[in-house]
Every structure is written in C-alpha cells, then in structure tokens.
Amino acid sequence: MDRIDAALVDALQHDSSRPVAVLADAVALSPSACHRRIRALEEAGVISGYAARIDPRRIGLAVEVFVEITLTSQSREAMDRFERAVGDFDDILECHLMSGGADYLLRVAAADLDQYDHIHRDCLARLPGVSSMRSSFSLRRIKRFAGYPVPRAVRP
Amino acid sequence: MDRIDAALVDALQHDSSRPVAVLADAVALSPSACHRRIRALEEAGVISGYAARIDPRRIGLAVEVFVEITLTSQSREAMDRFERAVGDFDDILECHLMSGGADYLLRVAAADLDQYDHIHRDCLARLPGVSSMRSSFSLRRIKRFAGYPVPRAVRP
DNA sequence: GCTTATAGCGGGAAATTATTGCGTGGATCG
DNA sequence: CGATCCACGCAATAATTTCCCGCTATAAGC
Numbered sequence: 144m145d146r147i148d149a150a151l152v153d154a155l156q157h158d159s160s161r162p163v164a165v166l167a168d169a170v171a172l173s174p175s176a177c178h179r180r181i182r183a184l185e186e187a188g189v190i191s192g193y194a195a196r197i198d199p200r201r202i203g204l205a206v207e208v209f210v211e212i213t214l215t216s217q218s219r220e221a222m223d224r225f226e227r228a229v230g231d232f233d234d235i236l237e238c239h240l241m242s243g244g245a246d247y248l249l250r251v252a253a254a255d256l257d258q259y260d261h262i263h264r265d266c267l268a269r270l271p272g273v274s275s276m277r278s279s280f281s282l283r284r285i286k287r288f289a290g291y292p293v294p295r296a297v298r299p
Numbered sequence: 300m301d302r303i304d305a306a307l308v309d310a311l312q313h314d315s316s317r318p319v320a321v322l323a324d325a326v327a328l329s330p331s332a333c334h335r336r337i338r339a340l341e342e343a344g345v346i347s348g349y350a351a352r353i354d355p356r357r358i359g360l361a362v363e364v365f366v367e368i369t370l371t372s373q374s375r376e377a378m379d380r381f382e383r384a385v386g387d388f389d390d391i392l393e394c395h396l397m398s399g400g401a402d403y404l405l406r407v408a409a410a411d412l413d414q415y416d417h418i419h420r421d422c423l424a425r426l427p428g429v430s431s432m433r434s435s436f437s438l439r440r441i442k443r444f445a446g447y448p449v450p451r452a453v454r455p
Numbered sequence: 456g457c458t459t460a461t462a463g464c465g466g467g468a469a470a471t472t473a474t475t476g477c478g479t480g481g482a483t484c485g
Numbered sequence: 486c487g488a489t490c491c492a493c494g495c496a497a498t499a500a501t502t503t504c505c506c507g508c509t510a511t512a513a514g515c
Binding site: 456457458459460461462463464465466467468469470471472473474475476477478479480481482483484485 | 495503505513514
C-alpha cells in the first residue's frame with residue numbers, strides 16, 4: 144500500500160468505469176502493472192467490490208431518514224436478536240451500534256412519508272427489544288458520499 | 300423503468316463487475332438489449348456512475364463518527380456559507396440538512412481518536428456559524444450500505 | 456380491417472479492453 | 486559481490502463491450 148496504491152484506490156472510489164489504460168496513465172504506470180495492483184488490492188480486501196451509484200430519487204425514493212433506537216435491554220442476547228432482525232429488512236439501508244445517547248443509528252429510505260409510515264409500522268416496529276425510536280428526516284442532501292479520504296501512504 | 304430495469308439496477312448496485320452477458324442471462328435478455336438498457340439508465344441519470352467499494356479499515360480508517368451540528372443562525376446566508384464550507388473538507392464524507400433537533404448531520408471518518416481530535420479542531424471547528432456540535436461514534440457497523448431497495452416497477 | 460410508424464429485441468461483426476506469460480532491471484540481504 | 490526477490494514493461498491472447506442490421510410486436514391512423 145504505497146503512494147500508487149493510494150492513488151488507485153482514490154481514483155477507483157470515484158469512478159471505476161474507466162479502462163485500466165487510462166488509470167495506468169494517471170498513476171504513471173503500465174497497464175499491466177496497474178492491473179496487477181488492482182487485483183492485489185481486491186485480493187487484500189481493500190477493494191471489496193464494485194457497484195453502480197444510483198440516484199435514489201430517480202427510482203422513486205424521495206425520503207431518507209435517520210432513526211435513533213434505544214433498546215429496553217443492553218444484554219448481549221437482546222442486542223444479538225436486534226442486530227439479526229435488522230439484516231432481514233431491505234428498507235434498512237445501514238445500521239450502526241453507537242456510543243452516546245441512543246444504542247443504534249439506522250438509515251432508512253422510502254418513497255414518501257406515507258411509505259415511511261408503513262415501514263415504521265411494519266418493519267421498524269417489528270424489531271425486537273426496542274424501547275424508543277426517534278426519526279430525523281433528511282431535508283436535503285448537502286454532500287453525498289463519494290469515497291473515503293485515502294491516507295497519503297499506508298506503507299511507503 | 301419496468302421490471303427488467305429494476306432488476307438491472309438492483310443487480311448493478313450490488314455488483315457492477317459482472318459481464319453484461321451474465322447480467323443479460325439473469326434478466327432473461329440478450330446481451331445487446333441488456334447493454335442498451337444499462338446505457339439508457341446511465342443517460343437517464345438513474346445510474347450516475349460506478350465506484351469501487353472499499354473497506355475503510357484496510358486503509359487505516361478505524362473510526363466513523365456522526366456529528367450533529369446546530370448553527371447560531373438559520374438565515375439563508377449562514378446556511379449557504381456553512382454548506383459551501385462543508386464541501387471543502389474531504390474528511391466530511393457526507394452531510395444532510397435535517398429536520399428535528401439539530402440543523403445538520405455530518406458523517407466523518409478518521410484513522411483513530413487522535414486524528415478525529417485533529418479533524419474536530421482543524422476542520423469541524425472551522426465551519427462557519429456553528430453553535431454546537433455533538434459527536435456520536437459508531438462502535439460497530441451492523442449493516443453496511445449495499446444499495447437502495449428498488450421498487451418492483453416504477454412504470455410497467 | 457389493413458397499413459404504417461415506433462419501439463424494443465436478437466444476432467453477429469468489429470473495436471476496445473482485460474488478462475496472462477515472459478524477460479529484465481533494481482533493490483535487499485546474506 | 487553475488488543470489489534472490491519483487492515489480493515493472495512489452496507483447497500476445499482472451500474476453501468483453503459496442504455498434505449495426507434486420508425482425509417482430511404493439512398501437513395508432515386511415
């Protein structure tokens with residue numbers, strides 16, 4: 144993981160659709176060397192896959208919500224059950240175990256408020272061991288996720 | 300945007316590295332037709348690009364933080380200035396204007412708590428018009444973002 | 456009811472891109 | 486100083502994307 148790998152990771156995070164030859168040019172390497180490095184990054188798990196970035200609004204998802212959740216019990220069993228249940232619902236985009244105020248932070252997408260109401264009742268309310276939920280709505284996305292900042296060099 | 304488009308979007312969100320021929324097979328279409336649909340989705344802005352998914356821990360980012368921010372003023376000018384400033388910092392991964400308690404929700408990544416301290420002082424503290432900040436740390440990622448749920452059919 | 460325009464599909468050729476093998480140069484270590 | 490290892494560039498090959506053409510089905514118009 145040297146400077147070149149960092150540049151590759153950074154470039155691929157933003158756009159993975161460019162041919163290797165173009166990337167190779169950008170990092171001043173031959174296409175084959177470049178390709179081998181990318182492969183190595185994949186096998187090392189640095190790059191875990193490739194995905195299309197899609198615009199949620201264009202598929203009818205206009206509402207994005209962050210939900211703070213507190214459990215009735217913080218026992219190992221209660222948390223395990225909750226975390227397993229989270230995995231079953233596609234509407235829960237993301238979930239973090241948090242420090243501070245609430246136990247968990249969820250991120251949810253919905254077509255509109257009506258549908259969010261359905262999700263709230265049919266999906267979130269079914270999660271086991273929930274004591275309280277607090278929904279905060281994203282009114283506008285100021286900055287969208289476009290890759291992590293890549294440290295200059297992890298190992299020169 | 301029919302059932303097949305939905306299937307394509309769903310598939311490409313999870314893995315965009317498979318050849319079109321495989322995708323075509325999965326949606327029961329010829330490679331050429333499949334390719335045309337993907338192109339159309341790109342041009343319609345449904346697919347806005349392709350990106351490598353990377354594991355933040357493997358590039359040395361072990362800490363992920365959500366920061367709730369309240370401004371001293373909710374005037375149009377104050378918000379505009381704040382939002383512009385947010386764009387200047389790579390360490391701010393994401394930013395939402397929120398309803399409810401705080402004004403903004405930020406997502407920040409850092410190598411460790413020391414570096415988060417630096418970011419907090421050198422970057423977050425420089426944001427204009429901030430009245431208060433509350434950091435919540437992600438102790439563990441329960442579910443990682445892996446694409447939006449694609450509605451069955453937006454237009455059959 | 457028949458025709459015509461339109462949109463989407465499948466097949467295949469051509470161009471682009473990814474992939475692998477091979478030989479070479481430079482750095483490291485003994 | 487020599488052996489070894491690693492990563493590189495070059496070039497051939499394999500895979501994939503991209504484009505063009507003719508066909509079919511659906512729907513509107515006459």
